[in-house]
Amino acid sequence: MLENEFDSDLQDDLGARFQILVCIDGSDESYSGLRYAVRMGSDNSADLTLLYVRPVDQGLRSGGLQMRVARENMLKWGVQLPGTKALKKGRDMLVEMGFMADDWKEQVVHTDVSGDPLGDNTTVYRNDEGASISLKLLVSPRVDRGILDECEVGSYDITIISMSETAEAKEHAGYISPATTFTVATQHRGTVLVARELEEDHGHFMCVDFTDKAVQAAVKDAQIAARCHCPVHLYSVASSEEERETAMDVVAGAKAAIEAEGLSIAGESIGLGDPVECIVGTGRKYSLIVLADTSIKGLRRFFTTSVAYEVLQKAANSVMIVR
Amino acid sequence: MLADNAIKKFINLRTLGHFIDDRRWLFVAFIIGAALYIAPTPEGLSREGQTVLVISVVAVILFVTEPIPLPSVAFMIVIAQITLMGLESSEVARSLMSDSVLFIMGSLMLAVAIVKQKLDKRIAYLIVRATGTGIYAICVGISFVCGVLASIIGEHTVAAMMLPVAVTLVTLTSNNPKEVKGLAAVLLFSISYGCAIGGIGTPSGGARNAIMIGYWKDFFYDPTNPETRQFLVDYVTWIKYAYPIFLAQLPLVTFILFAAFKPERKTLRRAVAKLRKQIELQGPMKGSDWASVAIFMATLVGWVTMSESVGLGTIALMGAVFFLAVGLVPWNDMNSGVNWGVVWLYAATISLGVEMKASGAAEWIATSFLGLLGPMNMDHGLPLLAAYTGLTTVVTNTMSAGAAVAVLGPIALRTAEIANENPLHLGFITAISSSFAYFTAAAHPAFTIVYASGYLKASDFFKVGWRMAIMSAAVLLLAAKFYWPLLGLS
Numbered sequence: 001m002l003e004n005e006f007d008s009d010l011q012d013d014l015g016a017r018f019q020i021l022v023c024i025d026g027s028d029e030s031y032s033g034l035r036y037a038v039r040m041g042s043d044n045s046a047d048l049t050l051l052y053v054r055p056v057d058q059g060l061r062s063g064g065l066q067m068r069v070a071r072e073n074m075l076k077w078g079v080q081l082p083g084t085k086a087l088k089k090g091r092d093m094l095v096e097m098g099f100m101a102d103d104w105k106e107q108v109v110h111t112d113v114s115g116d117p118l119g120d121n122t123t124v125y126r127n128d129e130g131a132s133i134s135l136k137l138l139v140s141p142r143v144d145r146g147i148l149d150e151c152e153v154g155s156y157d158i159t160i161i162s163m164s165e166t167a168e169a170k171e172h173a174g175y176i177s178p179a180t181t182f183t184v185a186t187q188h189r190g191t192v193l194v195a196r197e198l199e200e201d202h203g204h205f206m207c208v209d210f211t212d213k214a215v216q217a218a219v220k221d222a223q224i225a226a227r228c229h230c231p232v233h234l235y236s237v238a239s240s241e242e243e244r245e246t247a248m249d250v251v252a253g254a255k256a257a258i259e260a261e262g263l264s265i266a267g268e269s270i271g272l273g274d275p276v277e278c279i280v281g282t283g284r285k286y287s288l289i290v291l292a293d294t295s296i297k298g299l300r301r302f303f304t305t306s307v308a309y310e311v312l313q314k315a316a317n318s319v320m321i322v323r
Numbered sequence: 324m325l326a327d328n329a330i331k332k333f334i335n336l337r338t339l340g341h342f343i344d345d346r347r348w349l350f351v352a353f354i355i356g357a358a359l360y361i362a363p364t365p366e367g368l369s370r371e372g373q374t375v376l377v378i379s380v381v382a383v384i385l386f387v388t389e390p391i392p393l394p395s396v397a398f399m400i401v402i403a404q405i406t407l408m409g410l411e412s413s414e415v416a417r418s419l420m421s422d423s424v425l426f427i428m429g430s431l432m433l434a435v436a437i438v439k440q441k442l443d444k445r446i447a448y449l450i451v452r453a454t455g456t457g458i459y460a461i462c463v464g465i466s467f468v469c470g471v472l473a474s475i476i477g478e479h480t481v482a483a484m485m486l487p488v489a490v491t492l493v494t495l496t497s498n499n500p501k502e503v504k505g506l507a508a509v510l511l512f513s514i515s516y517g518c519a520i521g522g523i524g525t526p527s528g529g530a531r532n533a534i535m536i537g538y539w540k541d542f543f544y545d546p547t548n549p550e551t552r553q554f555l556v557d558y559v560t561w562i563k564y565a566y567p568i569f570l571a572q573l574p575l576v577t578f579i580l581f582a583a584f585k586p587e588r589k590t591l592r593r594a595v596a597k598l599r600k601q602i603e604l605q606g607p608m609k610g611s612d613w614a615s616v617a618i619f620m621a622t623l624v625g626w627v628t629m630s631e632s633v634g635l636g637t638i639a640l641m642g643a644v645f646f647l648a649v650g651l652v653p654w655n656d657m658n659s660g661v662n663w664g665v666v667w668l669y670a671a672t673i674s675l676g677v678e679m680k681a682s683g684a685a686e687w688i689a690t691s692f693l694g695l696l697g698p699m700n701m702d703h704g705l706p707l708l709a710a711y712t713g714l715t716t717v718v719t720n721t722m723s724a725g726a727a728v729a730v731l732g733p734i735a736l737r738t739a740e741i742a743n744e745n746p747l748h749l750g751f752i753t754a755i756s757s758s759f760a761y762f763t764a765a766a767h768p769a770f771t772i773v774y775a776s777g778y779l780k781a782s783d784f785f786k787v788g789w790r791m792a793i794m795s796a797a798v799l800l801l802a803a804k805f806y807w808p809l810l811g812l813s
Binding site for chain 2: 026057061062063064065066067068069070071073074076078079081082083141170171172174240
């Protein structure tokens, strides 16, 4: 199939359906992210893309023999390569969870990549209702670059990426390191869910401040939470007793904006003290801590910090940055 | 519209950021190079020698970090030799091509041709038939076969061929990698360390060996002086010095692997039975299989009997041409399976190595190094050999073994001259210890290939590697002390 035809077919469906990108590296954490994606796309209302990025082989390391020769030999023996194995495990999970059926139509697309003869490989499964699941095995000079490029071209509504430093996670050939996750979370222009000890059914802990951006993020999070029938708890922090009133107004404003969209919240509360510590501590019992993106970009981030990125670094559970 | 422009500007800035981020090591290398180039010339070093060292430092940074494609590093070395050192372009072009480079080119083409012949299943069959189903015996068998083959045709060829055998044995034992972590480790490391220790056995075992043979000939052989004939090291002579070192390490590899990892199974009866079934489906050897074996054997015989007269490289090329002429492998496969950039890189590095000797840079480094070793009484005899073993082991763990020998070779040989040691002695030490790149997954071509299976952790390599490095260094120095003098090398 020609790549152009494939792209135009895919583009026809984009926009109408919720698009979720799940970065897979073979670790348990990345599959818990996939399970959460399935909840968000329940009733096949979302298209899933499972992405595995493999760095381009460095020529000198294999002594002048292209790694492709070794990989092709493995394939001839019927041995699955790590990326394929990790993606197929994801696909099998989707079948087990009933998100996908064995009779979905399959299309395979190969794209040559300069510097890596095995290139990019995508397998797309579609059903008659137009739902699609894509398994993408891409090569890129760096894993974070590959993920960001895919985010850029795919117009995804949400990107799910794992953050894990367990020994189990590090064993995987395609391990997404915390540095990679942090780069993607900070540089991507869309919403990113960083999956870390992701437990379902504990709801979203939506943190808001006085900015319009936070209120918009709260509405967007409520929409996402509604997809997976997750309760939303609104939260704001006052740095002193005098600011408590303002914080309550902020929560009330966000609640009103959410209800104006026909959605509801499960609860609301105000914290008192350091915003990062309050959010990380109180948010621990929820599935996700949700924050709006910071406006700090580029070099300024070296010198200043933001609540969102500090929470991302310090939280023990999953964090979603809404943009 | 304004928003579109802002997004475009943002994307452009990000692209620029990516560009700078990708090439940060290129900038670092150039800044270091420029600083060293304009720095005052150290005492005892010529301006030309300083320039060669600057080029070497920049090249080494670029080899290790790869911010730009490898062939461009090779061409940068060529350009720098012409522009910074004032050498004639034809002279530099001539220095790029030598028998060592022909050998690297030919052996890589042979590697692709041999991997494509599907002889791996037959080799696997021979191994399990000879070893039975005990895991220890299978690991010994794999190390032995990988080592013997790697000593002749290069480790990357053998690793690419044997990797599916080990992975198939693992997957036939259990589909859950977590249940067979130890088993996978001993099987896969048997391939990688078997290849790593085997590569030293013969001149055709690796580019590093051919490069050292080339240096001995270029630097010391004088056709008018019969005494310098000893520096024309042929295939059999190399085997006499190096093969026993490989064989001595062989039983220790499996011992070390089993000390580092505990396989979950003691026998692979079911997996071996399934593997045998798969292999038997291939049926008896076909005409093309026999033709492959015949060309391989003819190449080996050519290396043993004719390498002194026509060169290792010529015979490797003849083998590759035979594979093409008989139609056993299409040119496109060979062309796409070889990373030609690496061939250029070796060519440029060898050329730089020759200049390092000619410009006096090698002598300056050798003298400085001996000056450091002198106070510790390590500037002669076995301690000097131990120091070079350590130095080469460190360097080879940061870049490829071939590049390490290309860079360190001229320095080691000049050191031998200054310290009144036999250059053959330090040459063998440098070439053999360049295979002690055991610490990381990227240090050896065989490691990189085996690591791609996804069954090993990067940290596993160090877990075995430090034990292996101590063992290999000890065996090498014992051979230098007690065995080589028996061959007349004192």
